[in-house]
Amino acid sequence: MSDDRTRAVERVKDEVCALHAELLRWGLVAWTSGNVSARVVGADGADDLMVIKPSGLAYSELTPQSMVVCDLDGKVLEGDLSPSSDTAAHAYVYRHRPDVGGVVHTHSPYATAWATAGEAIPCAITAMGDEFGDDIPVGPFALIGDDSIGQGIVATLDGHRSPAVLMRQHGVFTIGKDAKAAVKAAVMCEDVARTVHLARQLGQVERLQQHYVDRLYDRYQNVYGQDGAAAAATPATTSEGESA
Numbered sequence: 001m002s003d004d005r006t007r008a009v010e011r012v013k014d015e016v017c018a019l020h021a022e023l024l025r026w027g028l029v030a031w032t033s034g035n036v037s038a039r040v041v042g043a044d045g046a047d048d049l050m051v052i053k054p055s056g057l058a059y060s061e062l063t064p065q066s067m068v069v070c071d072l073d074g075k076v077l078e079g080d081l082s083p084s085s086d087t088a089a090h091a092y093v094y095r096h097r098p099d100v101g102g103v104v105h106t107h108s109p110y111a112t113a114w115a116t117a118g119e120a121i122p123c124a125i126t127a128m129g130d131e132f133g134d135d136i137p138v139g140p141f142a143l144i145g146d147d148s149i150g151q152g153i154v155a156t157l158d159g160h161r162s163p164a165v166l167m168r169q170h171g172v173f174t175i176g177k178d179a180k181a182a183v184k185a186a187v188m189c190e191d192v193a194r195t196v197h198l199a200r201q202l203g204q205v206e207r208l209q210q211h212y213v214d215r216l217y218d219r220y221q222n223v224y225g226q227d228g229a230a231a232a233a234t235p236a237t238t239s240e241g242e243s244a
């Protein structure tokens with residue numbers, strides 16, 4: 001492995017290990033459940049790799065050195081520990097979704113309750129329009145350990161704006177351009193799952209009209225926050241450099 005590749009893998013190990021602490025911090029996992037992985041993009045024609053959590057280790061025991069490096073068929077290339085039991089699922093997503101840089105799995109309680117009921121979370125609040133741009137869909141029940149879960153994730157999210165899928169009677173899988181984005185999606189998925197559940201205890205919950213959802217999603221994805229605000233504040237200029 002080239003020195004650059006080695007440095008990239010070590011950096012991603014640090015990132016993936018640190019992101020597991022976020023699953024605990026936001027109450028998304030219990031005991032050893034849940035896992036985070038990230039893609040390491042191959043350079044100069046090298047194949048992409050993935051870094052994933054070792055299976056069954058307590059979160060308090062996770063270190064960057066304990067992270068496992070696999071190829072995108074799930075074969076272990078580096079690491080002394082067995083990779084997550086969801087390695088096949090994560091690898092399948094990376095093979096079939098080249099745009100995805102990070103995958104997260106949780107058993108967060110409210111979202112997993114919706115998954116257990118087999119019901120999509122309706123896009124009923126602005127925060128769902130912002131982050132998901134639609135309902136959060138339900139994927140099929142699938143056993144662990146082969147491509148079944150990965151197939152369910154990819155098929156359910158195909159053509160869908162949501163970065164989260166509720167795998168029926170199992171839990172949450174999220175994707176992102178990188179592992180941090182996938183963790184954010186998992187945090188927001190649990191947040192909105194709880195809010196919409198509570199709203200339904202108070203009365204009728206209506207889905208937002210799609211044109212509002214589209215506008216919320218566009219604002220949040222393209223304008224919200226510092227980068228977006230800076231871009232919005234920068235007057236557009238014509239090709240001649242004049243203010244548009």
Ligand SMILES: O=C(CO)[C@@H](O)[C@@H](O)COP(=O)(O)O
Binds near residue numbers: 032034056057105
């Ligand atoms: O739900 C499952 C498998 O999908 C759990 O076993 C999973 O959350 C944790 O497994 P790992 O410790 O990552 O092997």
